[in-house]
Amino acid sequence: MKRLFLLSLFMLAAATTYAGGYRVSLQGQRGLAMGHTGVAVVNNAELAFFNPAGLVFLENKINASVGVSAVFSDVVWQNDEFGQMARTDSPVGTPFYAYFSYKLNEKLSLGLAAYTPYGSTVEWEKDWPGSHLVNDIELAAIYVQALASYKITDNLAVGGGPIYVSGSVNFNRNLNRTLSDLEGNRSNVTIDASNVSAFGWSAGVMWSPVDSLRVGVNYRSEILVEAEDGDADFENVPNSPLAPFSDTQFDATLPLPAELSVGVSYQLNEKWLFAFDYNRTFWDVYNSLDVDFANQPTERDSFNPRAYEDSNNYRFGVQYTANETFTLRAGYYFDGSPVQDGYFAPETPRNDSNNFTGGLSINVTDNVAIDAAFLYSRFKEIYATYSPDPSEFPDYEGAPFGGTYKSSAFVPGLGVTIKI
Amino acid sequence: MKNYFKYMAILALGIVSCEPELENSIEDGDFYTRGEADFSNYVALGNSLTSGYADGALYLSGQQNSFPSILAEKFSAVQETGEFIQPLVNDNAGGLLLGGNQITQNRFVLAVGANGPSPARYTGAQPTTEVSNKFAGPVNNMGVPGAKSYHLLAENYGSVAGVAAGTANPYFARFSSSESATVLQDALAQEPTFFTLWIGNNDVLSYATSGGSGEYQLNNFDPRTYGENDITDPTVFAMLYRQMAEALAQNADGVLVNIPNVASVPYFTTVPFAPLNPADEDFGPQIPTLNATFAPLNQAFAFLGVPERSVNFATDAASPVLIKDESLTDISTQLTEVLIGGGIDPATATLYGMQYGQSRQATAEDLLVLTSAGVIGSVNQQRVQELIGLGLDQQTAGQLSVNGVTYPMEDQFVLTDSEQGFVESATTAYNIAISQIAETNGLGYVDANALLNQLDNGGISFDGGSVNSDFVTGGAFSLDGVHLTPRGYAIIANAIIDEINATYGSNVPKANVGSYGTVTLSQDVQ
CATH class of the missing domain: 3.40.50.1110 (SGNH hydrolase)
Known part of the structure; x- marks a missing residue:
């Protein structure tokens, strides 16, 4: 069992993570199928992510859950004033999770978790009209967490543990809208940093006032991924002291914001379970992505204003246990965007979305179940601009950029749940 | 069971090929209209x-x-x-x-x-x-x-x-x-x-x-x-x-x-008509000598009834360049005569007559072409050789061959008012x-x-x-x-x-x- 867990972790660690923004809510097929609820649901080892307090409520001694999703997501942009259109050609993302818990005694469970709650891969056509903001970007963060879950009373438990994060970023954009070398090739910069370590924690509480009702609260801390001495690679810079850019190192900080989840679940009868979760993601921390180049004075560093604000998600899920073999699930959630008017950057082209989920579990044996889920994200078509307020971001010098955007995402996923 | 996975796979592939589409895409044939024009060729x-x-x-x-x-x-x-x-x-x-x-x-x-x-x-x-x-x-x-x-x-x-x-x-x-x-x-x-x-x-x-x-x-x-x-x-x-x-x-x-x-x-x-700056290290110190040299010429211009052709270099402001204006009456002969009458030796008088017979300082109405920028104030070597050929020593020839200062800017550098x-x-x-x-x-x-x-x-x-x-x-x-x-x-x-x-x-x-x-x-x- 442990070998399986480690093997999966090893295999999946190399895979890229992705989503249409950079918070990726795909941390369990059972939870996802129910609108990605779970802070107050005791179902399987997915609790390691949703609310580690609940691990001790799992019936079996050993619980494991692994899974992976395939994210198919793209964005189309157009500006009808200038007759321009562009589409992303982003690769299929494969966020994964692997959870394991072991019940030491009736009071205490220990666990281990690996998951990818943040990540993004967006690839626009090279030199597209918004290339001064982004050509392509790939963010990835793998969370690895040790967990303990302690039952205080029969209906109250707490849990949590430290998180280790390994993050990476690769971001390419053109230096501005026009600068090019003598041959007309656009000047651009790629910043690349990988294996950037950072630490954080999560903790939760779960309480059952009555047998059929559970209430849960979970908090995951903010983690600042501070890239130091990453590689900045300048390409196609004209040979001139008027364009003093050369390959160098950079420092930058990418915040992985804190998230608070509060939820309830209600077991109507043996067949029906309902769940509601509320998430608040503290995006306010992401004010600007500032890239400090080692060999440049401050005024030539790269400032990328974001001005995100805290965002809210509302999640609803229902589970129907059809028989001993099949369990069906469905859900809906509203995903509020942290992006504000005037800061819609094509590097995370994310507006509010309505999300529809569904899935099922099949108990293959008493110990093994296969979990399947899908997510369809529906984004409205919007006209949006990126034109940072100069009074807020005096260092930003880029030209405004806008257009009509439409995103789509479809995410099928598969997982395995084991309980022994 | 098998069927379920098959359907799921088909569904997944179906959506994958389904890229986001805009309601009013510019790729729709009728988004823009060509009106009565035909841009096909x-x-x-x-x-x-x-x-x-x-x-x-x-x-x-x-x-x-x-x-x-x-x-x-x-x-x-x-x-x-x-x-x-x-x-x-x-x-x-x-x-x-x-x-x-x-x-x-x-x-x-x-x-x-x-x-x-x-x-x-x-x-x-x-x-x-x-x-x-x-x-x-x-x-x-x-x-x-x-x-x-x-x-x-x-x-x-x-x-x-x-x-x-x-x-x-x-x-x-x-x-x-x-x-x-x-x-x-x-x-x-x-x-x-x-x-x-x-x-x-x-x-x-x-x-x-x-x-x-x-x-x-x-x-x-x-x-x-x-x-x-x-x-x-x-x-x-x-x-x-x-x-x-x-x-x-x-x-x-x-x-x-x-x-x-x-x-x-x-x-x-781009090139101003009055680019000669008295603060310039080469030009500034020369101004008194230059004005002294042009003094008898200016008297002659006045005598000939063309005082507007006088040459003066200011010490407190930028001065206009000296240009050759082909639309001016050529007064070389008269100028030479008047200069000789004023006591200047005939050889010098003839030279001055030739050099300044159609010259004047530029005005705001004259346009100096871009290529004149690299020429103004420099010694015109071709002119130096011509003057040496006429019997002048190297130093005097050089002094009389400074483009736009002592040697009028040639026609190709100035688009005059007329x-x-x-x-x-x-x-x-x-x-x-x-x-x-x-x-x-x-x-x-x-x-x-x-x-x-x-x-x-x-x-x-x-x-x-x-x-x-x-x-x-x-x-x-x-x-x-x-x-x-x-x-x-x-x-x-x-x-x-x-x-x-x-x-x-x-x-x-x-x-x-x-x-x-x-x-x-x-x-x-x-």
Whole structure:
């Protein structure tokens, strides 16, 4: 069992993570199928992510859950004033999770978790009209967490543990809208940093006032991924002291914001379970992505204003246990965007979305179940601009950029749940 | 169970192929409307401004940003169009070869030297575009650098053999359909459905850039007798222009673009008429000696009734350069006599008489051409040798040969007030003709003259800033001071699109001016 867990972790660690923004809510097929609820649901080892307090409520001694999703997501942009259109050609993302818990005694469970709650891969056509903001970007963060879950009373438990994060970023954009070398090739910069370590924690509480009702609260801390001495690679810079850019190192900080989840679940009868979760993601921390180049004075560093604000998600899920073999699930959630008017950057082209989920579990044996889920994200078509307020971001010098955007995402996923 | 997974896989693949679609996509055929115009086969006729010429040369990225290329790209968003073929050169160095010998210069780039950034010829690569290696046509962009109005109708203008002889144009020779074909014939043979015609600039420009060294051929109706730097007679211009526009308009819609006043371009507006600064280390200390030298001359000018020709250099303000004005009466003989009468030795008096017989200090009305910047205040070595030949010692010869200070700036460096008068009068006449021809043929008419005046008076703003006519820094003009940058050409393209949309009821999208570049930086210069 442990070998399986480690093997999966090893295999999946190399895979890229992705989503249409950079918070990726795909941390369990059972939870996802129910609108990605779970802070107050005791179902399987997915609790390691949703609310580690609940691990001790799992019936079996050993619980494991692994899974992976395939994210198919793209964005189309157009500006009808200038007759321009562009589409992303982003690769299929494969966020994964692997959870394991072991019940030491009736009071205490220990666990281990690996998951990818943040990540993004967006690839626009090279030199597209918004290339001064982004050509392509790939963010990835793998969370690895040790967990303990302690039952205080029969209906109250707490849990949590430290998180280790390994993050990476690769971001390419053109230096501005026009600068090019003598041959007309656009000047651009790629910043690349990988294996950037950072630490954080999560903790939760779960309480059952009555047998059929559970209430849960979970908090995951903010983690600042501070890239130091990453590689900045300048390409196609004209040979001139008027364009003093050369390959160098950079420092930058990418915040992985804190998230608070509060939820309830209600077991109507043996067949029906309902769940509601509320998430608040503290995006306010992401004010600007500032890239400090080692060999440049401050005024030539790269400032990328974001001005995100805290965002809210509302999640609803229902589970129907059809028989001993099949369990069906469905859900809906509203995903509020942290992006504000005037800061819609094509590097995370994310507006509010309505999300529809569904899935099922099949108990293959008493110990093994296969979990399947899908997510369809529906984004409205919007006209949006990126034109940072100069009074807020005096260092930003880029030209405004806008257009009509439409995103789509479809995410099928598969997982395995084991309980022994 | 198996079936479930199969359906799931099919569903997944189905959605994957389902990319996000906009409700009003510009890729829907009816988003833009072409109105009464048909852009399916667009042919552009004109001179360097149509070809995408910039920075003193025709080079690849300049051609790719020519205004016809920008227009063709926007037309292709409106309707199905044929490929817009341009006679692209081989490289970004600029410069043409004929039989392996370079016949036109490389482009300018902006290089930082000891005195800061200034334009210099790019030397990082040799030109590779051989004129005799014909570009297989037909080409949609028939802009021919150097062409005047009558050249578009001239047989043998595209003869490779004629290039060496100086009777043909190397740019047209590269893509002409035959040795004898005219530009207009080659254009009509393509049966264009839409055209732009911007011709006539060189009919005044070469006179102006040569400092008015040619003639205004008023009432000479035979262009074959014109010199390279002459101004075309407006009657001939109107007749030939009408002939071309009517031939093109027979089966096509189009837009005519008028002729900007040359005085609005940086080639004529950059060098000030009074650049001689008393704070200059070389010039300042010389002022008392210079004024003492010119004192007897000034007395003679006063005596001869032409006190306006006096020469004075101020010690507290910048002084105008000394120029030769061919429109002034030549008073060399009288001047010499008066100077001798004033007690100056006959040899010196004769020399002064010759040197200052048609000279005066420049006024705000005179335009010094861009190339004079590197000449003013320097010693004219050719003149030094002439004077030594006349028996002067090296030192005196040198003192009398300082360009614009003791030696009047030669005609080719100054477009005087009266020379500008010829240029203006011809330009005005051309533009009246173009406007009338547009009117009678139901064609669009773009007032490029007004547009360039606007660039010269306040500039034109776009989403990320503004452009104006300031040399190097203004953003509209390339480093030759006459031709436009990609950003400048985008402004022209937008003016043409506005006119098309107004004239033909179409709805062609515009060019995003801010995403077109300006001058190119490089240190690969000598």
